Amino acid sequence: MKYAVDQDACIGCGMCEALCSEVxxxxxxxxxxxxxxxxxxxxxxxxxxxxxxxxxxxxQE
Ligand code: SF4
Structure with missing residues (x-):
């Protein structure tokens, strides 16, 4: 599965990286x-x- 991050919306909290640093x-x-x-x-x-x-x-893309 491919994902995209809306760069304008992201506040850099790090939650996504903490939960799935492979992606x-x-x-x-x-x-x-x-x-x-x-x-x-x-x-x-x-x-x-x-x-x-x-x-x-x-x-998801
Ligand atoms: S979880 Fe946090 S760091 Fe990840 S995309 Fe959302 S706002 Fe950005």
Whole structure:
């Protein structure tokens, strides 16, 4: 599954990276990015990260 982070909405809280660092990482600009797609190993964690974003900045592509 591929994910996208709305860079304007992200507040850089780090929740997504804490829940699924294989897919989400905070960049040098302090905003999260989806660095790769999820796999069967981390689909659940990635989807929990999306659901846990406090500002709803993460979407599935
Ligand atoms: S959980 Fe949402 S607001 Fe927090 S860093 Fe990730 S994308 Fe940004």
């Amino acid at each position: 989400f990482a905070i960049g040098l600009d302090g905003k999260a990015q989806a660095v790769k797609g999820s796999t069967s190993d981390n689909d659940l964690a990635a989807s929990e990260a999306m659901a846990s974003c406090p500002v709803g900045a993460i979407s």
